[in-house]
Structure formats: structure tokens, C-alpha cells
Amino acid sequence: MGRKYTEEEISMILDTYMYLGYQEASKEPVELKEVIGKLSGVPEYGTGGTYQNEYRILEQAVQDEQIGNLKVCYASSTLGFDHGTKACTFLDEKNDRIFVAYRGTGDGEWPDNGLGMTKEITTQQQRAVDYFDTVARKAQLTENQRVIVTGHSKGGNKAQFVTMETEFGDLIDRCYSVDGQGMSEKADARFQRKYSEAEYQGRIQKLYGIHGENDYVSPLGNQIIPENHVTYIRTPVQKGNFAGYHDITYMFATLVLDRTTGKWVTQFTGRRNEEVLKQGSLGKYASELSKEIMKLPEEERAGAANVVMQGIEAAGGASRGLNGEKTTLADVKHFLFAGIPAITDATTKTAGGLNFLGKTLWEDSYTKEIPDRICIEVDYEALASKSEGLSAAAEETIRLGEQIQSYEKEMPFYMQGRNLVTFQLKQVASEVEHLGKKMQKLASLQQEIAACYQKADEQTEELCNR
Structure with missing residues (x-):
């Protein structure tokens, strides 16, 4: 029998489950090993399938009763939440423990990530809180149970936000944010206004960060997780696989040399990799x-x-x-x-950026001299010329739509609006005009960008001539 799964590792396993593309919709709790068993033989989860890595990790992990006997319940989809929320609750009845897990960025949630860099609270963060509050009431959570909130990537950000915002904060014992981005200054200020210093610090001390050594999402935003609560995990990603550095499955990966081909092969296990002492070059950048x-x-x-x-x-x-x-x-x-x-300054004027630049160029370090000024040259005249051509094409397209509409109006009155042909003419005319207006907007955008670059160029030249 191997080493016992830690609470952090169980949280990471459940965060991986949230990416399987499958959520048990049954309103009755069902054991996790049963859910994983149902997916056996389904092509998407087998070799070469979309979720093969996640499934391989879960398939091995559920062999341990600590994880296999967890009961999946309260899927957000069964509680009326949108398809972006994607949260689930897992019951550990033996140890009277509850895990609430949030998936990373769901369908349509990417813009909400950007808003999280400046807003006090975003729509999806509020929905994450609403989900936890709903579960707290339905499951009748008490202080006698151990409650863990977790999530990967955006799910990690949601887990942090829920821990700081929910009215049931006293029930949460620990939050594990795996590769989760930080908060905006406004969000942190909101928490500090909302609570006394002791209450604020009490919630902050529940936050823990578990990040891949070269993860590039967790450093974003204002960090509220205490530095001594952050650990980095070895993520053996082969060069060229940029997405792998933020993929939770690589925290369970091992590189194995295939002696037949002489190439390194990535294998996934049901156990998390070991911790490393420091952040990698990409993470620092x-x-x-x-x-x-x-x-x-x-x-x-x-x-x-x-x-x-x-x-x-x-x-x-x-x-x-x-x-x-x-x-x-x-x-x-x-x-x-x-x-x-x-982005340019971060890449060329910081130690982390220069080190990353060197690694990217397949060198141990980047030693070439970086000029004080880096100029981005844009041919704004060519851009403006292309926008004029697009604008002319847009006008022609709109005229074509108007012409098609005139044909419909010139048809005998007894045919207008009375047969399929006239209906189709109206529909085509409307779609063509709509396309022409979209082209006009795009031409206007190109013209505006060209003008901005021209103005910037003229201002730079004026400064240089002083």
C-alpha cells in the first residue's frame, strides 16, 4: 500500500476530475469510482481521446478508497447554474469531510478573467459564491464538518474569492487554489472593508496556493495568498508544449525514455509530483x-x-x-x-524576462545587450490604404443589398410577400446589408488604429528633434 493521499492531493485529483468533460447529473450522490467506471471504454477517455490524460489520473486515483468512495453530488448544472460555473461537491462520509471544487475557465468565461484584473467582483465570481452558499444550505453544513474549497486556474480564483466573500466563511477550513490567478486591488479592498482586521486575516490564513513550477496564470493579479502558504510542484513539460505548463495533468506526469524510439514519452499517474524549492523561469517571467x-x-x-x-x-x-x-x-x-x-518592458528590462528570453531561444541565459528603447514599427500608411479599400468594398456591399431589396419591391404586388422567392429576396438583402455595415465598422477600426500609430510616430519624432 502506498503513501496516504494528503488533503491537498485529493483536492488536486478532484480539480482534475472537473476537466473530464463529464459531470454526474444524478441528484442522488454517487461514488466517484462508479462515475469513472462508467467512462471505461468510451473513446473520448481512451488512448488518443480528448480526456485521456485526466481519465488516466482518475482511473488510478479512485483505486484508493479515500478518493474512490467520495460521493459526487450537487453538480451546478442540476442546481440551475449556467454552463460557465461548473462546480461540484464531494462528500467524504467516513471522515465527515466536504470538498467543493470549481472547474477552470468554462464556456464563455474568458472575458470574465480579464474583468477580474480590475473589477471588485465579477459576475462569475458572484455565481461561484452563490453556488457555495446554495450547497451550504442544502447540505446543512456545520462547523463539525471539515470543509475544503478548491479549484484549478479560474476555479482557483473562484475558490479564493468564495473563501473571502461567502457568508458561510466560518464553515470553510481550507482553500486550495491550484494555479489560480490573484485578485484585483478593488477585490482585496472590498474584503478589507467588509471585515475587521482579525476577520480578514482569519480568512486569508485559510488560503493555500499549489502551483506548477512554470505556471504562468497564478502570478497574474494581486496576490492575497500568504507567501509561506505557496508551494511549487514539478511539472515535466517538454519544450514546445507551452499549454502544458498550465495544465494540471502535468503535475501528475513523468517523462520516460522510450528505448525503442529514443524519444521521451509523457506518462500520467494517480499521484502528484514532488514539490520543488523555487519557481521556474517561465513562472518568474x-x-x-x-x-x-x-x-x-x-x-x-x-x-x-x-x-x-x-x-x-x-x-x-x-x-x-x-x-x-x-x-x-x-x-x-x-x-x-x-x-x-x-509586455516589452517585462520581457527586456527585468531579470525574469531576460532569463525567460534566453530559455526560449534554447540558451542557458540571454547575454545580448538590450537597447534602452525598442521601437515597434508599423506601416500606418499601408494600414490606412487597406482600410480605404475595405470601406469602398463595404459601400458596394450595402448598395448591392439595397439593389436586391429594390428587385423585391418591383415585383407585381400580388407576388410581394406571398411566395418563397420574395421572402428569400428580403432575407438575402438584409444579410448583405448587415455584412456591409460590419465591413464599415472594421474599416473604421483600421483607420482609427492607423491614425493612432501616425500620431504616436509624429510625437516621437518631435521629441527626438528637441
Whole structure:
């Protein structure tokens, strides 16, 4: 029999479960080993499947009764919460212990991550609190039970926020935030206003951070977890797998040499890797970058963060966030003229950034001299010219829509609105005009960006000539 699972390790296993893409929807508690057993043989969880790594970890972990006998209940989907919340509760009846786990960024939640860099409280943070409060009432939690709140990535941020915000804070014994980002200054100020110093510190002392050695999300934002409550875990990620540094499964990974091919192969086990003494080069760079971003005025920081998060959301096929968030022209400006310079400074003017740059270039360290000024050159004349071409095409598209609409109106009155052809003409005309207006907005955005770069260029030249 191997070593006993610690509370921290059980929390990490449950955080991994939340990524399986499967939540037991039964309103009656069901043992975790039964849930995992049901997934055996399903292609998505087998070799080459989407969730093969997560499943492999859970498949081994549930062999231990500490984890296998946990009962899954109160899935957020069964309690009326949106598909972004994704939370679950796990009952350890033998030890009278409760785990409440939040999944990382859910569908449509990326923009909410950006808002968390500046807002006092975001919509999804509030829903996480609502979920915990609902469970506390339904399960009739008491101080006689040990209650643990946990989550990975955004789930870790939610776990921290819940621990600090919920009206049932006295019931929470421990919070384990795994790779979870920090808070905004406003959120921390909210907590300090809400409680006495003793109450505030009492909740803070319940927070613990468990981060991958090169995780790049946990350093973001204002850190409220005490430094002596943070541990780093070995994450053996092969070079080129950037996403792996923030993937919880790599905290359970081992690199094994395949003697047949001579290549390293990643294997996943049901046990967490050992702790390391310090943060890795990528993690340190992320810390430096966060400091530069947090120095920005709130409006610029919010805009830059929104562009990045909306971009990630758009990559998944969604034009807006779960709660209707969208990118504005002002956001784009803040990203271009505040966000990019902050990223450049963090990369070229800090020890963490230079070390990371060296590692990225496959060197032990970066020793080349970095100039005092780094110029980003943009051909704004070409950008403006392209926007003019797009604007002309937009006008032609709108005219085409109007022309199609005129054909429908010129049809005999006894045919108008009375058959499929006229209906389709109206529909096509509307869609073409709508496309033309979208093209106009894009052309206007390009023109505005070109003008901003031109103005910046002229101001720089004026300063140089003084």
C-alpha cells in the first residue's frame, strides 16, 4: 500500500476530475469510482481521446478508497447554474469531510478573467459564491464538518474569492487554489472593508496556493495568498508544449525514455509530483509581466486584458463572453499603446524576462545587450490604404443589398410577400446589408488604429528633434 493521499492531493485529483468533460447529473450522490467506471471504454477517455490524460489520473486515483468512495453530488448544472460555473461537491462520509471544487475557465468565461484584473467582483465570481452558499444550505453544513474549497486556474480564483466573500466563511477550513490567478486591488479592498482586521486575516490564513513550477496564470493579479502558504510542484513539460505548463495533468506526469524510439514519452499517474524549492523561469517571467500590467492605469489595464481574453474566446468560436462582454475600439487602443509596451518592458528590462528570453531561444541565459528603447514599427500608411479599400468594398456591399431589396419591391404586388422567392429576396438583402455595415465598422477600426500609430510616430519624432 502506498503513501496516504494528503488533503491537498485529493483536492488536486478532484480539480482534475472537473476537466473530464463529464459531470454526474444524478441528484442522488454517487461514488466517484462508479462515475469513472462508467467512462471505461468510451473513446473520448481512451488512448488518443480528448480526456485521456485526466481519465488516466482518475482511473488510478479512485483505486484508493479515500478518493474512490467520495460521493459526487450537487453538480451546478442540476442546481440551475449556467454552463460557465461548473462546480461540484464531494462528500467524504467516513471522515465527515466536504470538498467543493470549481472547474477552470468554462464556456464563455474568458472575458470574465480579464474583468477580474480590475473589477471588485465579477459576475462569475458572484455565481461561484452563490453556488457555495446554495450547497451550504442544502447540505446543512456545520462547523463539525471539515470543509475544503478548491479549484484549478479560474476555479482557483473562484475558490479564493468564495473563501473571502461567502457568508458561510466560518464553515470553510481550507482553500486550495491550484494555479489560480490573484485578485484585483478593488477585490482585496472590498474584503478589507467588509471585515475587521482579525476577520480578514482569519480568512486569508485559510488560503493555500499549489502551483506548477512554470505556471504562468497564478502570478497574474494581486496576490492575497500568504507567501509561506505557496508551494511549487514539478511539472515535466517538454519544450514546445507551452499549454502544458498550465495544465494540471502535468503535475501528475513523468517523462520516460522510450528505448525503442529514443524519444521521451509523457506518462500520467494517480499521484502528484514532488514539490520543488523555487519557481521556474517561465513562472518568474509571468510574475514580472503581471507587475508591469498591474502598474497600468485601471482603464488601460482593463482594455488590454479584455483584448487578450476576448481573443482567446474568439479562438473558440464565440464573438462575445458568457455575459455579453465584447471588445471595443478603446480596448484595442489600450492593448496597442499600453499592453504591448508593458509586455516589452517585462520581457527586456527585468531579470525574469531576460532569463525567460534566453530559455526560449534554447540558451542557458540571454547575454545580448538590450537597447534602452525598442521601437515597434508599423506601416500606418499601408494600414490606412487597406482600410480605404475595405470601406469602398463595404459601400458596394450595402448598395448591392439595397439593389436586391429594390428587385423585391418591383415585383407585381400580388407576388410581394406571398411566395418563397420574395421572402428569400428580403432575407438575402438584409444579410448583405448587415455584412456591409460590419465591413464599415472594421474599416473604421483600421483607420482609427492607423491614425493612432501616425500620431504616436509624429510625437516621437518631435521629441527626438528637441
